[in-house]
Amino acid sequence: MAVPKQKTSKTRKRKRRTHKKLNAPNLVECSQCHEPKLSHRVCPECGYYKGRKVK
Numbered sequence: 001m002a003v004p005k006q007k008t009s010k011t012r013k014r015k016r017r018t019h020k021k022l023n024a025p026n027l028v029e030c031s032q033c034h035e036p037k038l039s040h041r042v043c044p045e046c047g048y049y050k051g052r053k054v055k
Helices: 008-015
Strands: 025-029 035-038
Touching: none
Parallel strands: none
Antiparallel strands: 025 035
16 A cells, blocks of 8 residues: 655645635626626626626
8 A cells, every 4th residue: 555654744735725715706786776796797786797688
């Protein structure tokens, strides 16, 4: 069996895990109703995208 010769230090372990995190969603203001929405998506409140009614 493969067994590590030395203990992995806290610093090395934490360096390896630096990319495992959640990112906050990129919210922008809707041009029609001024509610926050995800960019490049139809506004869930008013149904507009790029100034046109979609829903």
